[in-house]
Amino acid sequence: MIDERARFGEVKKGKKPGVQSKLAEELYQSLKEDVLTAPKRVERRGTLPCAFGKGGTCCRVCNMGPCQVVEGVEELRGVCGASAATVVARNFARMVAAGTSAHSDHGRHVAKLFYEAVHGEVPFEVKDKRKLRVVAQALGVDPSLPEDEMLKRMADTALQIFSQQEGEIVLTHRAPKPLLEKWRKYGVVPRGVDREVVELIHRTTIGVDQDYRNILMGAARCSLADGWGGSMVATELQDLLLGNPQPIRAKVNIGLGVLKPDHVNVAVHGHDPLLADALVMASYDPEILSLAKKVGAKGINLSGICCTGNEVLMRKGIPVAGSFIQQEVAIATGALEAVVVDVQCIMQNITEVARHFHTAVITTSPIAKMEGAVHHPFDEKRAIDVAKEILKVAIERYPQRDPAKVRIPDSSIDVVVGFSHEAIMYILGGRFRASYKPLNENIINGKVRGIAAIVGCDNYRVDEPIQVELAKELIANNVLVLATGCSATQLAIAGLLSPEAAELAGPGLREVLEAVGCPPVLHMGACVDNSRPLISATEIVHTGGLGEDIYQIPAVGCAPQWMSEKAVAIGMYFVTSGVQVVFGPDFPTLGSKVVTDFLFYEIEKYFGGSWRVARTANEFANIMIDRIDFGRRNLGIDKPKPRVLFDMAMRRALDSARYAPTFHGLGCFGPHAVRAEEKQES
Ligand code: XCC
Ligand code: SF4
Numbered sequence: 033m034i035d036e037r038a039r040f041g042e043v044k045k046g047k048k049p050g051v052q053s054k055l056a057e058e059l060y061q062s063l064k065e066d067v068l069t070a071p072k073r074v075e076r077r078g079t080l081p082c083a084f085g086k087g088g089t090c091c092r093v094c095n096m097g098p099c100q101v102v103e104g105v106e107e108l109r110g111v112c113g114a115s116a117a118t119v120v121a122r123n124f125a126r127m128v129a130a131g132t133s134a135h136s137d138h139g140r141h142v143a144k145l146f147y148e149a150v151h152g153e154v155p156f157e158v159k160d161k162r163k164l165r166v167v168a169q170a171l172g173v174d175p176s177l178p179e180d181e182m183l184k185r186m187a188d189t190a191l192q193i194f195s196q197q198e199g200e201i202v203l204t205h206r207a208p209k210p211l212l213e214k215w216r217k218y219g220v221v222p223r224g225v226d227r228e229v230v231e232l233i234h235r236t237t238i239g240v241d242q243d244y245r246n247i248l249m250g251a252a253r254c255s256l257a258d259g260w261g262g263s264m265v266a267t268e269l270q271d272l273l274l275g276n277p278q279p280i281r282a283k284v285n286i287g288l289g290v291l292k293p294d295h296v297n298v299a300v301h302g303h304d305p306l307l308a309d310a311l312v313m314a315s316y317d318p319e320i321l322s323l324a325k326k327v328g329a330k331g332i333n334l335s336g337i338c339c340t341g342n343e344v345l346m347r348k349g350i351p352v353a354g355s356f357i358q359q360e361v362a363i364a365t366g367a368l369e370a371v372v373v374d375v376q377c378i379m380q381n382i383t384e385v386a387r388h389f390h391t392a393v394i395t396t397s398p399i400a401k402m403e404g405a406v407h408h409p410f411d412e413k414r415a416i417d418v419a420k421e422i423l424k425v426a427i428e429r430y431p432q433r434d435p436a437k438v439r440i441p442d443s444s445i446d447v448v449v450g451f452s453h454e455a456i457m458y459i460l461g462g463r464f465r466a467s468y469k470p471l472n473e474n475i476i477n478g479k480v481r482g483i484a485a486i487v488g489c490d491n492y493r494v495d496e497p498i499q500v501e502l503a504k505e506l507i508a509n510n511v512l513v514l515a516t517g518c519s520a521t522q523l524a525i526a527g528l529l530s531p532e533a534a535e536l537a538g539p540g541l542r543e544v545l546e547a548v549g550c551p552p553v554l555h556m557g558a559c560v561d562n563s564r565p566l567i568s569a570t571e572i573v574h575t576g577g578l579g580e581d582i583y584q585i586p587a588v589g590c591a592p593q594w595m596s597e598k599a600v601a602i603g604m605y606f607v608t609s610g611v612q613v614v615f616g617p618d619f620p621t622l623g624s625k626v627v628t629d630f631l632f633y634e635i636e637k638y639f640g641g642s643w644r645v646a647r648t649a650n651e652f653a654n655i656m657i658d659r660i661d662f663g664r665r666n667l668g669i670d671k672p673k674p675r676v677l678f679d680m681a682m683r684r685a686l687d688s689a690r691y692a693p694t695f696h697g698l699g700c701f702g703p704h705a706v707r708a709e710e711k712q713e714s
Pocket of ligand 2 (some may be wrong): 091092093094095096097098099109110111112113114119238239
């Protein structure tokens with residue numbers, strides 16, 4: 033247990049924490065000694081994170097504590113008698129509640145805007161009519177109603193997903209029937225998001241829920257309110273209002289082409305795309321262009337950071353400068369006039385870096401202000417006007433740019449992004465018979481071994497981008513990779529989001545990708561868009577041939593460098609939806625064996641999904657490919673397939689040394705023989 037806790041945060045010799053690329057290292061080095069950056073703060077702190085906090089065994093929910101508890105040591109329970117299991121489960125559940133609240137508050141914002149739009153109160157309209165009726169149906173609204181009436185009912189139902197006090201939220205009915213029945217059986221079908229979050233915070237206050245299993249099932253229920261509730265509302269309604277992502281060429285990375293030396297450079301950062309979308313439109317406005325020219329710039333150049341970046345990348349092809357760990361580095365180019373932020377993942381430290389440059393940090397949300405930033409509140413009712421006002425602030429900064437401080441590396445990367453679930457259907461199935469049938473067939477015939485989602489953050493406590501090595505290993509083993517969030521950005525920078533990267537794929541996957549001209553890693557969007565893979569998985573089940581429930585699909589998920597509480601909520605709704613999820617480089621419950629056992633093994637009995645932890649790309653790949661092969665075996669579509677880079681024996685040895693045998697008691701079909709008619713893959 034102690035080893036597990038301590039291993040995180042230790043940095044390999046010669047490596048710099050949080051500096052996960054040469055480019056970042058160079059830009060950081062260009063900063064003056066006195067600029068305190070996040071990697072420097074990691075170094076200066078000089079210690080590993082607190083082992084109690086890390087393992088989840090520090091309780092501070094009341095003022096008799098904080099109590100640091102140790103599992104199995106009676107004297108080291110909390111003052112109130114709380115066991116390590118209770119404390120760890122409570123802390124985990126609170127992370128799920130926090131993550132759910134973040135995605136869902138974003139979703140509510142979109143739902144409110146949708147409501148105002150359909151009532152003519154804000155200048156937005158539904159762009160994607162093709163998707164409109166599908167979403168109406170998902171919301172339980174009759175799609176044959178006149179459009180005006182249908183839209184109003186949809187808006188009411190979308191808001192209800194947050195406020196509903198009793199009964200099942202309607203989007204959960206999109207899940208495969210057997211899964212929904214399991215949720216019902218175990219009492220985890222969520223009511224409204226607000227109720228689930230409030231209840232989970234309540235039951236984890238002092239002296240309420242003290243049965244770790246019950247707490248964790250509460251967390252499972254809350255997480256479903258995120259994945260099949262708040263997040264799904266955000267994704268679906270954003271698609272309607274801003275457009276459904278379709279494959280589009282774009283550029284990523286901090287480099288020429290993403291940042292332009294002769295333009296006013298504005299980066300949008302955070303998660304909510306509404307303002308960013310307005311900024312894109314305002315950047316073409318003649319008045320704004322002439323103001324930019326007046327100060328000597330050729331125009332306005334937008335780029336993105338974190339998930340706001342992913343949103344405008346997917347829908348508009350606006351380049352992404354970087355992921356979470358590149359937010360400081362982007363400013364260190366000296367070429368940004370403004371970083372416009374909304375909510376989530378905006379490090380307080382960017383104002384520290386920005387104050388050494390001419391860069392304005394502009395906050396725009398009433399719930400997310402920062403010292404050292406300029407506050408310019410966004411108002412949807414006058415979206416374009418506010419966007420223009422913000423761009424004017426950036427234009428004013430342009431003359432203050434110090435050419436001696438500007439360093440824009442020559443390193444942008446070409447990518448193809450925009451793989452919404454609908455886009456995947458059209459690409460694989462064709463515009464006239466859009467379906468997952470070809471994908472299912474290729475999984476069944478073994479050309480595609482399975483599907484892996486690489487999602488979530490990157491992390492200043494980690495010294496190399498685990499995602500990249502992992503993705504390469506997976507695609508070399510014929511596993512199709514889906515990506516969202518900052519992981520998608522890291523994989524983009526590594527060049528894996530271009531169709532040419534198909535040459536890194538194993539022969540089966542490569543054949544499939546080359547037939548349709550797809551990259552081996554499909555960018556599905558921002559963190560809230562992790563609802564997209566849920567819909568894809570459901571569609572794969574409905575298409576047939578790969579079981580009746582999500583847990584049966586040879587698919588697996590991971591977040592190799594998670595840092596945000598949101599990642600925990602996402603992981604938990606995937607697990608509760610039947611997917612195995614691997615986190616790294618650590619896991620927040622390792623201070624309690626019983627809680628960890630519940631999340632790693634017992635929960636699989638209920639929903640078919642489970643958690644795992646891994647540290648290196650190799651460990652991730654081993655666990656994930658094993659899970660995919662397990663799924664294939666149970667479906668009877670397996671056949672011996674030697675791994676390309678690591679041999680089986682090594683993988684088995686690694687796995688059994690680290691974990692108790694996986695719990696395999698989930699309605700398995702028993703061991704299956706290889707189907708005779710299946711030919712050995714080339
Ligand atoms: Fe934040 Fe979504 Fe994490 Fe990136 S990946 S660091 S949450 S921006 Ni979701
Ligand atoms: Fe300590 Fe119990 Fe209070 Fe937690 S709730 S701080 S374990 S006394």
